[in-house]
Amino acid sequence: MTVLVFLDPAHPAGRLVDAATPSLLATDQGVTRGDGIFESLLAVDGTPRKIQAHLERLAGSARTMDLVIPAAELWQAAITTAVTAFSASVALASAPAADAPAQCVVKLVVTRGPEGANTPTAWVQVSAISPALAEQRAKGLDVLLLERGYDSGISARAPWLLLGAKTLSYAVNMAALRHAHEQGADDVIFTSGDDLVLEGPTSSVLLAHISDDSGVPVKRLITPHLDTGILPGTTQGALFAAAKEAGWELGYGPVTPADLLDADAVWLISSLRLLAPVNTIDGKEIGTAAIRAELSEELSALLATTL
Structure with missing residues (x-):
């Protein structure tokens, strides 16, 4: 189960898309060159952990890469949209144990965008955490x-x-x-x-x-x-x-x-x-x-x- 929310100027809270439908251009430089940055953080019971520290590190990586990325408040809004959608999907699919905190992986990704477009692509991905980590x-x-x-x-x-x-x-x-x-x-x-x-x-x-x-x-x-x-x-x-x-x-x-x-x-x-x-x-x-x-x-x- 994966939720994708793209950061889009026309959608202040992020644009929720079907994760099973292709959403990224094959010419995107994140695909063709690995030209982009990311952060992975943990969310527990619907609350992302250390979000400010991860956003600051994402911004630091962007400066190093000379990459323009969306503002922190746009990331926070998209993260909220994605985590809320993921939690709702999990609740519909199964009932977690009452004494077990619900955890998921929140990934923030920015690429330099399609070749020649000078328009970065940014999205939030939320998925289940691997049992292998525990x-x-x-x-x-x-x-x-x-x-x-x-x-x-x-x-x-x-x-x-x-x-x-x-x-x-x-x-x-x-x-x-x-x-x-x-x-x-x-x-x-x-x-x-x-x-x-x-x-x-x-x-x-x-x-x-x-x-x-x-x-x-x-x-x-x-x-x-x-x-x-x-x-x-x-x-x-x-x-x-x-x-x-x-x-x-x-x-x-x-x-x-x-x-x-x-x-x-x-x-x-x-x-x-x-x-x-x-x-x-x-x-x-x-x-x-x-x-x-x-x-x-x-x-x-x-x-x-x-x-």
């Missing part, structure tokens, strides 16, 4: 380290690589995931050519220490620094804010593969998957199952306060 949160992930092919300073030297933007050009990310699956792993953490940890294909990387080098108890969360050209994580940012209030120390890279292997726990974190513990990296266990479970429960509870 399974990954519960069971954890086996991850491979893969080199991205750039050094950590390339983003500043070559902004045309668009490393800090969330673009539609995800072919490399998907190829990395297919490679991981072929090797029996679940996901990937990219590293730079100068051996720094970057991010996952669809996630941010987070690690925790519960003691310092001398064994003194500490609660510290660390994530790679944004100056390595990675995408700023909205969910990582929300968790950091909640963890700070709860007394955790916070840190930003540089992070090396050795730092990951030495951590008490590592997670891949994103708006849809939320907090998924990493069980192994390149076949080496991270921390212990008991510590991973304990920390994942604590941090997931903190993250839930932000949703």
Whole structure:
């Protein structure tokens, strides 16, 4: 079940279309060149989560791409139309369990539009969330380290690589995931050519220490620094804010593969998957199952306060 709402000047609340009917021109540059940007966010019980953070990141990606996109209020109106239509469709199709929050994926997409038209195409897509994401949160992930092919300073030297933007050009990310699956792993953490940890294909990387080098108890969360050209994580940012209030120390890279292997726990974190513990990296266990479970429960509870 998918709902599509196009942002259209003639329809201030968005134009609802039949998702089973073709709506995009074959000449659209989002199709022919991957020339566009997107955001994916979670909606719970009909309410989109962290919508402002996602709209701000979408606007940042648009600036990087020199792409004109609709105003935030138009996105918000279209999101409301799409989520309302999706919730109504779900209510007609089935009756969800009373104690289970209804969740869906809200995707915001903008392309540069058809060749030669100079008219961006923008739409909101709402669909059901994959049950596999909840399974990954519960069971954890086996991850491979893969080199991205750039050094950590390339983003500043070559902004045309668009490393800090969330673009539609995800072919490399998907190829990395297919490679991981072929090797029996679940996901990937990219590293730079100068051996720094970057991010996952669809996630941010987070690690925790519960003691310092001398064994003194500490609660510290660390994530790679944004100056390595990675995408700023909205969910990582929300968790950091909640963890700070709860007394955790916070840190930003540089992070090396050795730092990951030495951590008490590592997670891949994103708006849809939320907090998924990493069980192994390149076949080496991270921390212990008991510590991973304990920390994942604590941090997931903190993250839930932000949703």
